[in-house]
Amino acid sequence: MAAQQDRGRAEDAIFIADILLAQNKAKEAKGTATSATGSKFNVRWVEKDVEGRPLLKRNRSGETRKRASTTVVSVVSSEDATPFEEVPTVTQSNCSQQLFESEMQKLQNILTSADVQGPNNNPSTSTSWCLRQSVAQDEWRKARSYHINCLLSCNVVPEGSCSYCSSPAIIRCRDCMPQEWLCMDCDIHIHKKLTLHNRESCIEGIYKPIEPAVCCVKKDGRYTLVSQESAGRAVILVCINGRYDLHMPNLQCRLCLAHWTPDMSDLIRSGYWPASVNADTLFSVDVFGTFEEMKTVAPSLSRQGFLRMLERRTCHFGRAGKIHGDVFQRSYMEYTFCQYQCEKKWPV
Numbered sequence: 001m002a003a004q005q006d007r008g009r010a011e012d013a014i015f016i017a018d019i020l021l022a023q024n025k026a027k028e029a030k031g032t033a034t035s036a037t038g039s040k041f042n043v044r045w046v047e048k049d050v051e052g053r054p055l056l057k058r059n060r061s062g063e064t065r066k067r068a069s070t071t072v073v074s075v076v077s078s079e080d081a082t083p084f085e086e087v088p089t090v091t092q093s094n095c096s097q098q099l100f101e102s103e104m105q106k107l108q109n110i111l112t113s114a115d116v117q118g119p120n121n122n123p124s125t126s127t128s129w130c131l132r133q134s135v136a137q138d139e140w141r142k143a144r145s146y147h148i149n150c151l152l153s154c155n156v157v158p159e160g161s162c163s164y165c166s167s168p169a170i171i172r173c174r175d176c177m178p179q180e181w182l183c184m185d186c187d188i189h190i191h192k193k194l195t196l197h198n199r200e201s202c203i204e205g206i207y208k209p210i211e212p213a214v215c216c217v218k219k220d221g222r223y224t225l226v227s228q229e230s231a232g233r234a235v236i237l238v239c240i241n242g243r244y245d246l247h248m249p250n251l252q253c254r255l256c257l258a259h260w261t262p263d264m265s266d267l268i269r270s271g272y273w274p275a276s277v278n279a280d281t282l283f284s285v286d287v288f289g290t291f292e293e294m295k296t297v298a299p300s301l302s303r304q305g306f307l308r309m310l311e312r313r314t315c316h317f318g319r320a321g322k323i324h325g326d327v328f329q330r331s332y333m334e335y336t337f338c339q340y341q342c343e344k345k346w347p348v
């Protein structure tokens with residue numbers, strides 16, 4: 001009996017020595033792993049018998065392996081942790097499930113603590129963001145009725161006078177702000193040069209967008225819209241506000257009174273690019289730049305989609321007409337290639 005007890009003590013001592021060796025190896029392994037990949041959590045599972053004693057690693061055959069059930073403990077290779085940390089699991093099959101649940105509980109605690117006030121009683125980031133959103137929503141709600149009244153007043157045509165003379169205003173041009181109200185004569189005089197302004201007529205108290213070549217005249221005591229005659233060559237201009245059907249201007253020198261029409265070099269210097277060698281259609285270079293930027297920030301945007309947007313703006317301002325995709329593509333590619341050639345010749 002005494003010999004059997006001595007044998008048991010010796011086996012226990014051997015087992016503890018094994019544990020210590022395993023701990024030293026784990027510490028060394030942790031040191032190398034930490035230097036390479038940061039901190040690492042190593043766990044080794046040790047089986048225990050029904051009385052809570054660890055099972056001997058050596059001599060696992062025979063009576064020492066005969067046991068009714070086993071418990072599992074973990075050996076944590078952490079410098080500040082105890083060598084044996086009891087894991088509240090019974091078998092290794094469900095220990096991973098319990099570990100998963102405990103980690104999920106820790107994560108939930110972290111998320112919960114982020115929603116409450118911190119130790120210095122300052123609101124957390126998420127809470128302050130919610131507060132800002134709530135305050136902004138309240139401010140918008142309070143100002144909503146005022147904004148609606150302003151929008152409604154935009155559709156009311158006031159009976160005012162021209163911004164330049166005392167005649168009654170019949171044309172509104174928001175591009176001429178703050179002098180947006182114009183009579184018939186002032187409208188023709190001002191927009192003879194500012195052809196690309198988007199104007200609206202105010203006949204009979206209704207705003208109606210009008211084309212650049214249309215002006216307002218008074219016939220039989222009533223205002224009516226008529227198209228202006230132009231001697232210049234017809235040309236289509238496409239800019240960021242859509243398509244304009246215009247005529248080439250006839251220019252005149254103030255000193256020698258010489259007349260001429262802008263040629264291709266004048267158009268290119270003015271920021272336009274021809275859609276063909278005849279320059280029947282012109283694209284504003286700004287349209288090419290906008291298309292390039294939109295393709296950069298939104299590559300999925302199609303060329304057709306961009307041109308449909310331009311056509312919708314055309315209709316919005318009271319004009320009409322299609323913009324052909326093939327013509328736009330050819331002109332854009334030619335412009336891009338010419339620009340590339342220029343950059344090669346004059347590198348900046």
Ligand SMILES: [Zn+2]
Nearest residue numbers: 162165183186
């Ligand atoms: Zn006027």
Ligand SMILES: [Zn+2]
Nearest residue numbers: 173175176197
């Ligand atoms: Zn204007």
